[in-house]
Amino acid sequence: MAAVTLPPLWGILQLDKGEPYGYAQIPGMIQSWIQDAGGFAIAGLILYLLYALTVPTDKSQSERLRVPVSRWMLFMFALALIGYAVVGALLVLQWRGTVSLFGQPIAPPPLPVPEPGVPFVLPPPTVHTDWQSLFLTFAGLFALLGIGEPFARDLLKILRKNFSLGLAPLVRFGRAVRTWSTSLLTTRQSWWLAVGLGLYLLAGAGLYAAEASRLFAIWLGWLLVALGVLVGALLVLLLFEAEGPIWAVAKLSFKEALSSQMLWIFLLVLAPYAFRNIWMANIKPSDEIRALIDVTNIVLAVLLLVPAVLLASFYGLPNDIKNLNIYTTASKPIERFELVLGRFVGYVALMTLVLLGLAGANLVLIENTNVSERARQETYKARVPVRGKLEFGSLEAQYRREKREFTGENVGREFDYRRYIAGHPYSAQRAIWHFERLPASLARVPGDRVPVEFTFDIYRMTKGEQNRGVSVNFRFVTHQALQRPPRPNEGGEWHWRDEQREQEYQKAVEQLRARGINPDGAVPGSKAWEEVNKLAEQFGFFEIRGKEVFDFTVMGVEIPAGLIRNALQGEPPRIKGKDGQERPAPRLSVYVKCESPGQMLGMAEPDLYLLEYEQPFAWNYLKSMVGYWCWLCIVIGIAVACGTYLSSVLSLLATAVIFIFGFFPEHLADVAYNRNIGGGPIESMARLIRAEQPTTPLSESVASRAVTLFDRFSAWVFRRIQNVIPDMESFNWSHFVAEGFNVNTEYLVVNLLTTFGYLLPWGILAYYLIKTREVAA
Structure with missing residues (x-):
């Protein structure tokens, strides 16, 4: 049959790591999460029980309440130890050559380890029913139930205190709008705001009269985005007026961040468009929308994440501890973990409004930017x-x-x-x-x-x-x-x-x-x-x-x-x-x-x-922002959790290291499986000192064998902690949008579940750190 020619399209979407995870992979992801989180839970449970044993019995009642040990915790700890002991026995059997037991495989099939230089692609997560996977899952579940028992008990108490129905928040909301507007804007600032709005409306009327359709569309789009952000801010304010300490701390965090004047930095989102003729000078006409989305999204990510981590690190709990404010707060009838949740909610609420504003402004500019018609036909869609x-x-x-x-x-x-x-x-x-x-x-x-x-x-x-x-x-x-x-x-x-x-x-x-x-x-x-x-x-x-x-x-x-x-x-x-x-x-x-x-x-x-x-392209672009919102939650969650024990600078550094390393999952996998050309970290250092080529075989000496043994041990350790660093690229959908492909809803659901699953262990860690820390005056 003869071919029917269609207009050429550019839609080169490269999925070298496979299709993104969807609903079919959720059961396997849950099993993998229980095993990984359970491994950290059993280590944390051991450390917590050892710490509880060191608390003298003659201490005050409040001192003993900070490190409670219940029978449930001890029972789950015993079951988890039995499960991990069985796993250890299965490993011994596997090492001795036993493949199956009672007709069931002992261990899952080994992962194919490609040669150095070949991309390491993990198979999609599935539920494994071999003995080792089952006992690892059960042992991890018992460890999580043990260490999570005080956390879940206090969290339920916090939820009952902070979630209630009634008209009282609506009454306070009316008063809070006027209070907030007067406290955040001085009389002089209010006048300047009124003058700015008046000039903006006059500019819109002038553009409409001059029949500048493209500029008027940008003017109208930004006005609608501003109204949307204003409605979102009113909803956030209504939420903050609910009963409970969490909302009070969240409101305080929100106001502190606004008063820091840091939000003026977000005006830099317009910078790429000011220099558009420079960075798009050598771009082919068909690639103009691709380049526009890539550059503006990079600027958007930087403008979101840098202020978010700075706010959470320097205006959060470390700042309260440094300024001795936490001593006053801890003496109030408030749970310590409510301070952590309040800070997290306040910063996430603020940065969510910023994300809506910046994404809306970017979308308006992309839709009204003068690009070639061919570029619009090729990528301005969502296949x-x-x-x-x-x-x-x-x-x-x-x-x-x-x-x-x-x-x-x-x-x-x-x-x-x-x-x-x-x-x-x-x-x-x-x-x-x-x-x-x-x-x-x-x-x-x-x-x-x-x-x-x-x-x-x-x-x-x-x-x-x-x-x-x-x-x-x-x-x-x-x-x-x-x-x-x-x-x-x-x-x-x-x-x-x-x-x-x-x-x-x-x-x-x-x-x-x-x-x-x-x-x-x-x-x-x-x-x-x-x-x-x-x-x-x-x-x-x-x-x-x-x-x-x-x-x-x-x-x-x-x-x-x-x-x-x-x-x-x-x-x-x-x-x-x-x-x-x-x-x-x-x-x-x-x-x-x-x-x-x-x-x-x-x-x-x-x-x-x-x-x-x-x-439609616009709806697809807005859906891709869900991944950016997950990034915000992760960096704010890590910074707030680290701030319960570390100083501001250390919290910032820890968050930045974890987040940046999350963009190099292939390299981390190479380190974890000792697949780097030139060897592991110690071997690479030795080659640099001796000025040897990475492909040169190591000499047969005692020092070389020691270096190799240490690198194998470090790779084993790194595999145990590898999942502390999330795959940040899995939240980035810019390449889907830039190539004109639809971001499926199931991908976004998996992103949200992954974010929740990643932040939950951090929340448990923050709960124990803030609970066991001495913050009384």
Whole structure:
């Protein structure tokens, strides 16, 4: 069939670490969290019990109340120790060669550790049912229940004290609005504010009269953003007027931050637009929105995170302790942990309002910035793709020289993200995308046309023709037209497994041609397209030959919706995969072949997808801000928790180190598994001192063996504490927005759950630090 040409699109979204986690990974994430948090919990429980034993019995009642030890805590501690003892016994059995026990595996399958220089990609989290994983989960759960018992008991008491229903907050709200406005703005500042608003309104009237539509749109957008932030501020103020110490501390933190005059720094969000002609001077017209989003989001992140960590470190608990304010507060009828929660809530509330304002101002400017129309057509949208699983196929292993299945060629590029197939009319190599599930909406699209978009890399073995792409064939088949690999005497052509069915299809095509209908030239909306739809719905087969594909350009073809209707019919038969396991056949498969001799076509799994529908860009941009909000919560939570014991400067440094290290998960994984080229930290230091190359083998000496042993031990220790540092990149959706892809709601739900799960252990740590700390006057 002939290709239907679509306008070229740029949507090169690179997912080299796999698809982001969704709802299917939540059970595995919970199990992994229990195991990791439980490991820290048992260590904290041991330290706490040892500390409790050191408290003399002749101390005052208040001293003993600060370190309570209940029977529940001791019972959970005993159960956790038994669980970890069983895990230790299982490790001994595993070391002695035992694989299973009572028909159940002892340990999960080992993680594949790639060679140095190859990206380390962890498999998606799943629930493991081996003995070691189960006992680690149960032991971690008991440890969490033990150390969390005082925390949960006091937290419930705090919640009952700070959450109540009634009209009293509404009455106080009316008085608080006037009090806050007068306390935050002096008479002179109020006059200046009124003059500024008046000038702003006059400027808007002038722009409207001058018919400057773009500038007036920016003026109106900023006005709406300001009104939205004002409404949000009133809601926050209403929340702060509720009964309870948390809201009182939160309100105090909010007002202290506002009075610090630090918020004027947020005007720097306009700086990138002032120098737009400089940093976008060498940007291609099609990449203008990409560059605009990348630069402005970097500035937005810096303007959010730096003030947030400074406020939480220097205006929080360390400042109260330094100025002796906490001595007065601790003498009031208030739980110490309410001070921590109040500070956290106050700073998060303030920075959330700032995030809304800055994101809204950025969005207004992006929407009204003068960029090329091509850039808007390519990236000013939010595609909702349907992705498949990629595998490579060629002659069966028994017919190949190396006697193994084809997995794609490696052309020797440093970044081994894409694999390649060789181009030739008689080539048997194929890149195959399998779609196990298809949305029913694709079967009812307008015009019976389903868009398919793809991005391929061309590796040229010969020069080829100038300004010409490579010729590519696309074959779309359903589970009712399964294909088989070619045999050596078949010229590289893939055939149907049901040969009789293939002959019936060829006969139906010939009948159409006899009626004067050419299926190869069918275009959507024509009579031929209607016949192609019927043919695809009957046989589950559609092919596009000779599509010209260019290097790193997302292009598109359209397939008939009848193919999707055929794919959704019936239950797929079970077939044997390359691993020898039987599983249901995919409902739809796409076979890609390169026809141009001397060229190689490279692809990764996200490079081809079905386009289900598109969403508005603005909504997608606002959804991406959820990740930034999670960043705010993490840095503020860490800074507030560290401030319960450390000074302001140390809290700032600890938060900054943890946050910055979170952007290098691959390097941290290399350190944890001792995979760095040149060895671990001690070996690297020794090589630097001796001026040795990283690839030079170590000498066989006692010192070298000691260095290697120490690096292995440090890697083991680092693996134990690796999860203290979160993967900050998993919260960043700028690349999705910049490339015009939708940020799925399930990704954001996982972000919120991850943030809560990460901050909960920090909250427990802050609870014990502030509770056991001597802060009485």
